Amino acid sequence: MIAVNSLILYIRLAIISISGLLYTRFSLQALGISDYGLYSVIACIITFISIINTIMVTTSNRFIAIAIGKNDKEEACRQFNVNLVIHVLIALLTIAVALPLGHWYIVHHVTYDGDMHMVHTVFNVSSIAAALSFIGVPYNGLLIARERFLVFCSTDVAMSLFKLFFTYLLIDHFEHKLIIYTFIMALMTAFPTLVFYAYCRRRFADTVRFVFVRELRKYKEVVQFSAYIGIGAIATIGKAQGSALIINMFFGTVVNAGLAVANSVSSILQTFANNAQKSISPQIVKSYAMGDTDRCTSLVCLASKATYLSMFFVSIPFLLVPEFIFGIWLKEVPPYAVKFTYLLIVDALIFSINAGVTDFVNATGRIKFYQIIVNSLMVSSIVVGYLVMKLGHKPAEFLFYVYITFSSLVFFVRPFVLVHISKFDVWRLVRDSYLPVFLITLLFCVLFFLKPVLNVVVCLAVAYIYYCLLVLFVALKPNERAWLFGVVGKRLRR
Template identity: 20%
Template sequence: MNQLKIGAVLSYISIFLTNIIALLYTPYLLRMLGQSEYGLYSLVASVIAYLTVLDLGFGNAIVRYTAKYRVENRQEEQYEMFGMFLILYIGIGVFALLIGLGLYFNVDTLFSSSMDYDEIRKIQIMMLLMTLNLAITFPFSLFGSIITAYEDFIFQKLINIARIILNPLVMVVMLNMGYKAIGMVVVTTLFNIVTLLINYWYCCHKIKIKIYFRRFRWDFFKEISIYSFWIFLSAIVDRIYWSTGQFILGIYYGAAVVAIYAVAIQFQGIYMGFSSAITSVFLPKVTALIANNSDNKIISDLFIRVGRIQYIIMSFILTGFILFGHSFIKLWAGDNYGESYWITLCFLIPLTIPLTQNLGITILQARNQMKFRSLLYVLISMFSLSISIPLAKYYAGIGCALGVSVALIIGQIIIMNIYYKRKIGIDIPRFWREIAKMSLIPLLLGICSYIILSQITLDKPLYLGISIMIFSVLYIFLFWYWGLNAYERQLLLPLRNIYKK
């Protein structure tokens, strides 16, 4: 329980640090790199992100089955499973390297119509470095999953916090020395390798795991493949949602438009991170609940309890961004990035509900019931892609964002809520009643704040900062007295006692 609570708190600390550092560091980065160079870096990162789906969902499988084996005290099978996954990941790493090399040799074919020779050369170098980084990451990612399964969240989160702080500091030095996007890729690769080696050391010397290469259990491999396949499809969908836009815009418009879209994707990633911070530590616990045959009432209570706390955070961020986001982006990134505000809104508004219900995904993983969600998301993402391409031709980044937004509303809100209620047994009507009551405060505060802010010009950081501070104080005050229930008011620390025995 201490690992769970402290791990969740450290998750929020890491998110807080990530966002604060991003606020300070990204404007400097944008100005040092320039819009074109930043667009090139974002484009390559989005292309390489597709190769991360080659994990095939095995990371979640390691966490689930390790937690299951620990509950059942099946240590020998656990160590055999680690050996099997290490072999699989080595093969995946080699395969990712081959695909990456294929992309490296075809960069000019993909982007020659919108990029010049110098831009294509930089893309090739970054793509090669990122591919090598990914090929190394796959085998060593086994150890990060093991640490999660053993619920050693404190160590894992502290390492992540150290990386969050050190990475931009080194980047600033590199940028001041004249290195640009390629230098950033080199630094990121080095930090990644060091983190992977630390995870390996921790597993071997602290958790004291063993890896057995005794036999390849084909029956077990078939079982985990079925489980992992649906998570793999979900990963593909995520890549279609959040990486395809840069690729499409890179083909039709070039690096500058990609940079504008990439800023919006950065805000989307931050927004999603605030939600996943809680649910990321719950898979082992939910798996244990399922293994102990806990009834739907217990699962629903946990779903709603976590969802309420997530909604408090998500509605605060969303309302604040609607009110202050446009002024903030223009001051933060520059006047050339004003369109990023509208693209970001296309993402954040429909994302709010599925992010509030993120624990539902964890429940599906624990119950090995990812099939429907994964198939649904594949179909919806294909629909999103089919309308995003023509919309992008006419409306650039806004067009891509609208295609994603429509898919999110249909698939992740409407259809999945019906599925959670009818097939999983979660009390969705009660969830929506709770959310409806909580929504009055951000809605009324947002309307009143908009009327007042329409009379003010937030063109200076001081004015913007004071306005955000006043809004934040009012939001916290109103929610404390009229939005929280008695249990939530008793929370002495973030996320304390979310999970009850």
Template identity: 30%
Template sequence: MIKNSFFLLFKLLITLFVTLYCSRVLLQELGIEDFGIYNIVGGIVSLLSFLTGALASSSQRFFSYELGKNNGNISNYFSMTMIVYFILSIVLVIISQTIGLWFIYEKINIPSVRFSAAITVYQVSVLTFIISIMAAPFNALLISYEKMKLYSLIGITIVIIRLLLVISLIYIDADKLIVYSIISLFLSFISFLLPFYFCKKQIKDVKFKIVWSRKRFNELLSYSGWNLFGSLSAVGFNQGVNILINIFFGPTVNAARGLAVQVNSAILGFTTNINTAINPQIIKRYSSNELESMLGLVKNGSKYSFLVIGFISIPILFNTEYILSIWLTEVPEYTVSFIQLIIIDSLVCGFSAPLMTSVQATGKIKYYQIIVGGLLLLNIPISYFLLIKYSNPLIPLLVTIALSFIAFNARLFFTRSLIGLGIRDFYLNVVIKSIVTILISISANLFVLNKVGGFGFLNIVIVGLINSVCIFIFGLNRTEKKFISSKIFSVLKKY
């Protein structure tokens, strides 16, 4: 698992720097307005991802579960998943060409001179999305088989191609908004082709075949059906905010939120990689009835996720304006506030991913999705009515933070009910200990920076060092400290 995490971390570091640089180039080449238009139009297409999100998590759960049971049924589940995805693609095309187009024409705030380009971008984005749907089962296979080195190499290849294509925008004399949407389409095709090729070469025991099993279809449909509601809630929770901001404030504020989301995605990428390595193990251990070992993974995964977010986000919170000044040539209004609030929300959600995976592993997700999904969907109506009253673009993010905290506690309750996770133990040894660690780090940083001063890059270095020391001393147990110390000494001995 540590080896898998290393490969994913290496991929993430490259992805992080390339993504941030590409954002700088895109904002510069597209301009704030077109950058905001791309974010809102792409966001509408992303609303359809509640369908794929449901099936993606379902297929990965079934693949990992069957591998844990080792009964040879994974090939049948893979074939059924591919058939369901194909049917889903047809449904999504119909939805996008009816409800989706109506929404853009009637509800979205786009300047009239850019409306034609926005429609073109929308249609290309739909095709991009359909191709990415068909890639999902192959990525799920790679993760379930824990082929993290291969998965990372594919990701790095795609990121490098994206970098080269985005740089080419500088030299292209055409409508760059449309050109960038075509670049995204090409990248989605590569993102499908590479996992497809490597799954065929590396995973020999899984073959696609035309197969139909009513039992397996009902199993997939029943499980995916409740995941569908949960995925709709999660997408609405995020993209609903984007649409509300567009309706009330226009595409320039969308650009600010789009940049904040990209910064946050880069931060969350580190925890996503931790959870990508841990999730198959959680599901496999549940399927083989190793509950104590599974609970240990859930607690450790939650703690590591939160501490990693804290480690990366605290230097950003202390130096947001400086980082933006060296990252972007032009910073849209509200970007600083959006970044800081979205990072706070990520810290609130930091404990949740392993809890969600543990619930998914049991397959008993009906009431979980109803309660947690219902809470998340409240974001849209609450934000809408508060925006009418106060007209402040930061309001939806404040609502998001409050609902994220309530949803985390709901997830914790379901994890206790389904797999016996002790809430008191989790709060004392994971939540409180981790939060106290981050608060000590913030206090130490405020004290030192107030005494020593510092600016720019020096500030980031000081905060990073204090952060590292605080997390090591207060956030880790004796075994974890020993493990990290031994790794550091083994590296130092080589030099």
């Protein structure tokens, strides 16, 4: 099941990645550097508003998956309805609170040379679309818990192709490009809710039938769990999107355009890497719910190793020959785009090593200590980064040096926190996950010294062949290697 789900996710990713790269180029051509940078700033504000959405996806998935793991259909229905009621309230609250706060931020902190009235319109439309998307979160959580990856994968593919098509049209057509672009993005944001609702009503009618749950205890459990998950979501999104706001404060929308391009690349690469974790995540939760500790530990180690190796695999061109890639990809490369991309990839690689750990912690439900310690460090990186920019008058890339430093601290702290809250076998995680990926990274660094004497195409070809050999003979254990050879041999015989 994990292998099939992974295949579906990677097919989806191949389409989305190509569409995403072209979509970024077309968006930059259609809007221009300044307007594209502006939209990235507004998108950051919307992402802050959508923090609750990010929190609740994890929460919905966890509670529904636990009930499914215990094979309790009635409990799964109750948990779904508890989450649905909470999300409807969240959507209403978001519109009531976010609009005035967002407009205040735009007036006092957004730097833009054009029509500020248009900026407010862009924010209004994007905020309402984000609020509507909240209602689809419990349905998304149910699909993940049921491992129906084909449904939201096909939805994501359709959204990507629609965005690509309309953004391409925008280059040579229409006058008010930023407004039209905003409405297209808003429509694509709200679209999945309709698809997920229709599918779940048809396939999981017993689970999604409306039942008003009167037990306040269940709402309290979800809200408490969400509050601690929220610490992590605020830290993660604050770090990712806060960088754009800090860059805008000190350097303006032109440098924001470079960061927006870098974020697009980083987002695509992380999506590719997270596919490995996403297909394993429901199995971790269900294994824990069934009391299968050994399988749960194995899956955590597998998720961590697979996520890092996948992230490294797709990052190779941007690490070795970023100038060549950007020269082919973009007609006009914004300032700092290459440098930001390199640093964001390094930061993401450090974080990806512990990909399966968070799923295990969420499954246990003992997340308070973990979230407070780990994410306090992440929040500190934003504060320190801002102070470095404000007091030191450093170049823009110094912000990401600060982020990388704190990401390294988080990496070293996580295993100690994990031992404190559970009986997890950390040494097994070190042996089966940490050591292989560190060794592969160290051995791969040899290619950076050979890069100046190799042709670009030859360099990439050698890099991928060398990396695949490293994964095969260093990262994989004998039983994993035997399984892989068996699968490949079976396919070739067919």
